[in-house]
Every structure is written in structure tokens, then in C-alpha cells.
Amino acid sequence: MADLREEIEKRRTFAIISHPDAGKTTLTEKFLLYGGAINLAGSVKGKATARHAVSDWMEIEKERGISVTSSVLQFNYDGYCINILDTPGHQDFSEDTYRTLMAADSAVMVIDASKGVEAQTRKLFKVCVMRHIPIFTFINKMDRDANDTFELLDDIEKELGIETCPINWPIGSGKDFKGVYDRNTKKVMTFSDTLKGTKEGEQKEIDIDDPALKEELGEDYWSQLMDEIELLDGASAEFDQDMVSKGELSPVFFGSALTNFGVETFLQHFLKMTYSPLPRNSDIGPIDPFSEDFSAFVFKIQANMNKAHRDRIAFMRICSGKFEAGMEVMHIQGGKKIRLAQPQQMMAQERHIVEEAYAGDIIGVFDPGIFSIGDTIETSAKPFRYEGIPTFAPEHFARVRQVDTMKRKQFVKGITQIAQEGAIQIFQEYHTGMEEIIVGVVGVLQFDVLKYRLENEYNVEIHMENLPYEHIRWIKNKELDLDKLTGTSDMKKIQDLKGNPLLLFINAWSVGMVLDRNEGLELEEFGRD
Ligand code: GDP
Numbered sequence: 001m002a003d004l005r006e007e008i009e010k011r012r013t014f015a016i017i018s019h020p021d022a023g024k025t026t027l028t029e030k031f032l033l034y035g036g037a038i039n040l041a042g043s044v045k046g047k048a049t050a051r052h053a054v055s056d057w058m059e060i061e062k063e064r065g066i067s068v069t070s071s072v073l074q075f076n077y078d079g080y081c082i083n084i085l086d087t088p089g090h091q092d093f094s095e096d097t098y099r100t101l102m103a104a105d106s107a108v109m110v111i112d113a114s115k116g117v118e119a120q121t122r123k124l125f126k127v128c129v130m131r132h133i134p135i136f137t138f139i140n141k142m143d144r145d146a147n148d149t150f151e152l153l154d155d156i157e158k159e160l161g162i163e164t165c166p167i168n169w170p171i172g173s174g175k176d177f178k179g180v181y182d183r184n185t186k187k188v189m190t191f192s193d194t195l196k197g198t199k200e201g202e203q204k205e206i207d208i209d210d211p212a213l214k215e216e217l218g219e220d221y222w223s224q225l226m227d228e229i230e231l232l233d234g235a236s237a238e239f240d241q242d243m244v245s246k247g248e249l250s251p252v253f254f255g256s257a258l259t260n261f262g263v264e265t266f267l268q269h270f271l272k273m274t275y276s277p278l279p280r281n282s283d284i285g286p287i288d289p290f291s292e293d294f295s296a297f298v299f300k301i302q303a304n305m306n307k308a309h310r311d312r313i314a315f316m317r318i319c320s321g322k323f324e325a326g327m328e329v330m331h332i333q334g335g336k337k338i339r340l341a342q343p344q345q346m347m348a349q350e351r352h353i354v355e356e357a358y359a360g361d362i363i364g365v366f367d368p369g370i371f372s373i374g375d376t377i378e379t380s381a382k383p384f385r386y387e388g389i390p391t392f393a394p395e396h397f398a399r400v401r402q403v404d405t406m407k408r409k410q411f412v413k414g415i416t417q418i419a420q421e422g423a424i425q426i427f428q429e430y431h432t433g434m435e436e437i438i439v440g441v442v443g444v445l446q447f448d449v450l451k452y453r454l455e456n457e458y459n460v461e462i463h464m465e466n467l468p469y470e471h472i473r474w475i476k477n478k479e480l481d482l483d484k485l486t487g488t489s490d491m492k493k494i495q496d497l498k499g500n501p502l503l504l505f506i507n508a509w510s511v512g513m514v515l516d517r518n519e520g521l522e523l524e525e526f527g528r529d
Pocket of ligand 1: 022027140141260
């Protein structure tokens with residue numbers, strides 16, 4: 001089927017990551033200027049374009065003006081069909097942010113030129129590295145005073161342990177931002193403020209050898225540029241597509257999202273340097289995206305779009321073939337054939353029904369409570385499972401119990417369902433039952449969400465006591481006798497609902513100490529099924 005191949009080949013699916021305020025939302029909005037946005041999922045949650053959330057617990061988002069959930073949007077540009085996976089912008093982000101990266105084929109990292117690598121970028125970056133996906137860097141806000149360019153690159157290389165290759169090079173910054181030099185075309189694109197992108201700027205392209213350039217930039221900037229080019233050509237890593245594809249070398253671009261400078265060239269280069277969806281690993285080996293058989297995996301579950309029905313939407317990343325509305329598929333983990341009715345290509349604000357979608361796309365389907373994160377859905381005659389999504393380490397823990405003991409049943413049901421959606425992780429005291437539940441979250445905001453949802457959806461009031469632990473480790477060698485483990489005073493043994501033992505620590509150094517004290521013990525930062 002020629003059109004299947006054609007459709008999939010034009011797909012590019014990437015996530016945008018950044019520390020809050022680096023300019024992710026602004027950059028995304030500018031991308032959309034270049035392509036006719038065909039589907040906005042959840043919309044770009046700019047503070048200025050605040051839209052009303054549908055689901056009730058999203059009141060929290062509204063009240064605080066932050067986005068808790070990640071969204072997907074799709075647009076066409078220059079023959080490509082681009083899916084952008086937006087991730088929650090707040091620093092109290094949840095595991096959904098990590099999971100979104102599991103559904104992306106590459107990542108764009110937005111960095112504030114005056115700040116360099118920041119805390120949240122570092123965490124998200126680790127996940128990209130784990131997956132070996134290509135990472136592109138957009139150094140933003142060049143229209144503001146920026147750090148030294150070489151230092152910015154150094155910072156990325158040192159902090160993140162990845163090589164960088166500047167594709168263009170900035171000339172000045174802030175009030176003196178003159179533009180960027182494209183190392184490929186050997187042309188300078190001059191900067192002009194486009195009034196926050198509302199008007200087309202009068203950007204000029206001047207050849208590096210053109211005598212007019214000196215006049216345009218001024219003597220000082222011109223000679224600085226010449227020096228830097230020389231330095232750069234000698235010192236920086238050569239562009240190597242193979243290394244980019246493996247996520248070992250990050251192409252770096254400089255620009256200003258707000259003034260819409262450098263955004264389109266970035267997009268153009270990005271599209272050339274990335275591929276359409278690649279085969280994804282399963283328990284029977286890699287699955288070809290161009291296969292006639294449809295397959296997808298669930299990477300996110302969003303609850304209660306409609307409070308009256310406790311329905312959920314399961315978000316799936318299509319990995320092979322074509323999806324058609326109403327098609328019958330096998331839900332591997334459930335062991336049942338199901339019909340994917342009313343699929344939607346979005347979440348929250350503007351849902352819309354999709355008739356067809358292809359490998360690379362994200363769809364949201366109605367979930368009567370059967371799906372779990374990581375589940376495989378497919379139509380092939382030979383059933384397989386995609387590699388699971390790791391459980392990311394929560395960093396905040398609290399002991400939770402219901403205030404009214406008569407409501408025990410609702411409490412357990414509610415908290416278990418919310419955990420199944422992946423918003424929180426629940427644990428128990430080691431060797432004891434479910435009496436007291438320990439909740440672990442990636443971002444503290446999830447505690448508020450949990451409390452709000454239990455009260456509003458399950459009518460259960462809870463008492464929450466924060467615990468001082470910040471580090472959790474899964475025990476890799478499960479045969480180990482945990483009773484014989486020599487711990488530290490700040491270590492706590494817990495278990496997950498399947499009875500797997502885990503360790504909690506207050507201090508990071510205790511982790512090392514426990515490893516030293518127990519020969520053969522192997523600990524992991526990610527949980528895998
Ligand atoms: P996010 O939190 O990463 O999504 O960041 P936003 O896109 O919401 O941007 C944070 C703030 O920085 C907003 O006030 C933007 O207007 C501003 N901003 C974004 N890009 C630029 C830029 O290129 N230059 C300047 N001067 N400000 C920017």
C-alpha cells in the first residue's frame with residue numbers, strides 16, 4: 001500500500017522539553033504559525049491564551065494557572081505531518097512528562113540563553129538518554145542578554161554529557177543581537193524584531209564574504225564573528241548524522257521564539273535531521289512501522305473527562321500500520337478483542353473524532369477501565385507485547401489514610417484507580433497489609449490532585465502525612481532475603497502492590513552505604529515489569 005508508506009514517511013513525532021519559562025510554549029506557538037494546525041490537543045497552554053479546562057479536577061490547573069497534563073498537537077508543514085507532544089510546564093510535573101517522552105521519536109530541548117541548563121531539563125534529559133533518541137537544542141531568548149556562547153555549549157556538554165554541534169552561531173545578544181550565522185549556507189541572517197511574531201520580519205541574508213556584512217554588523221561584531229568562526233571550525237564537534245540519530249550529538253540552534261527569529265530554519269533543519277517512526281522493540285523483536293498490521297501502546301491515561309461518568313481516556317502511540325475508526329483490535333494484556341470506538345485525537349479542551357491515523361500519531365480512546373500504562377493493542381495474527389514503560393522514581397512520599405474509617409472501601413478503590421492511571425504510585429509497609437498506604441509522586445502537585453480527586457470523585461476525605469524520603473530504589477536481584485539486609489538509620493523497607501520489595505532513603509549517600517554493606521545487592525532507579 002503506497003499511501004500507507006507515504007503517510008508514515010511524512011510523520012515526525014517529537015516532544016518539547018524545557019525548564020519552566022525557557023520558552024517552550026512560545027516556541028510551539030511559533031511552529032504552529034508555519035503549519036496549518038490541524039489538530040490541537042489540549043492546546044498550547046499559553047498564559048495569555050488560557051482556555052477553559054473541561055474536567056473538574058483540572059480546577060487545580062485553572063486556579064493556579066499551570067498545566068498539569070501534557071497535550072498533543074498536530075500540524076502540517078512542507079509535506080510533513082508533525083506531532084508535537086507538549087509536556088506539563090510546571091516544575092511540579094508528574095510522571096506523565098516522562099511517559100510522554102516514551103511516546104516521542106525525538107526531543108527538542110529549549111534552553112534559556114541567560115540561564116543555561118536548569119534542573120528540570122536535566123531530569124528530562126536523562127530519560128531521552130535512556131531511550132537514545134535524538135535531542136535537538138534550541139537556545140532561546142537571544143534578544144535578551146545571553147551567557148557567552150561557548151560557555152552555553154560547554155554547560156550542555158558538561159551537565160548533560162552529550163556533545164554539541166552548533167548549526168548556527170549567534171552574533172551578539174540582547175539589545176545588540178545582530179542575527180545568526182548559518183554554518184552550512186555560510187550566510188548571516190540578520191535579526192529584526194517582528195513585533196512578537198505578529199509581523200513578518202525584514203530578515204536579510206548576507207553572504208559571509210559579502211563586504212556589506214561588515215557594515216551591517218559593525219566592525220566589532222564582524223571581527224568577533226570571524227574569530228569565533230575560526231575557533232569553532234577548529235574546536236567543535238563535526239556534524240555527524242549517525243551520532244545525532246543515536247542521541248550522542250545534539251545539533252544546537254540559536255534564536256528568539258518570542259520575536260520569531262530562527263524558528264523556521266530550526267524547524268527545517270530539524271525535519272531534515274530526523275526520521276519518520278522507526279521500528280519499536282517488542283517481545284518478538286522490532287516491529288516494522290510500515291507493517292500492514294496496526295499496533296500501538298498506551299503511554300498515558302487521563303481520568304474523568306466527564307465527572308458524571310467515571311470514564312477515562314487512554315492515550316496510545318501508534319507504532320505500526322494504520323488505524324481506522326471502529327476497528328477491532330486485540331488488547332494483549334487484557335487478552336480480549338475490543339473495538340476502538342470513538343477514538344479522539346486529543347484531550348481536554350477540544351476533542352475531536354479521528355477517522356484514521358498512522359504510525360507516529362497519538363490517539364486517545366475511551367477507556368472503560370481496562371487499560372494500564374504500557375499495554376499493547378494490535379491486529380497482527382502473531383500477538384506480541386511492546387517493551388514496557390519503566391516506572392519512574394517518585395521523589396516525594398506521604399502516608400495516606402481516610403478520615404472516616406467507614407469509607408475504607410471507597411478509599412482503596414479510589415486510590416487504586418488513580419494509581420492505575422499512573423498519576424501516583426502506591427506502596428505498603430513492608431510485611432503488613434494495605435492498612436496504611438504510602439503514596440509516592442514525581443511532583444508534589446500530584447498530592448493535591450490526589451486529595452482533590454478523592455474528595456470530589458470518590459467522596460473520601462483523606463489525611464496525609466508527608467514523609468522525609470526522597471530516594472527510592474527497586475531491588476534488581478529479587479531473590480535476595482530482605483530481612484537480612486543491613487540498612488542505615490534513614491532507610492525504610494516498603495513493598496509495591498505486587499509484593500516487590502523497595503527501599504526508601506532520606507539521603508542519597510545512604511544508597512551507596514547500603515550497597516557497600518550488602519554484597520551482591522543491586523539497586524535500580526527505574527522500576528521495570
Ligand atoms: P514555558 O514555560 O517554557 O512554556 O515558557 P513560555 O513560552 O511561557 O515563556 C516564558 C516567558 O518568556 C514568557 O513571558 C515569554 O513571553 C517569554 N519568552 C519566550 N521566548 C522568548 C524570547 O525569545 N525572548 C524573550 N525576550 N522572551 C521570551
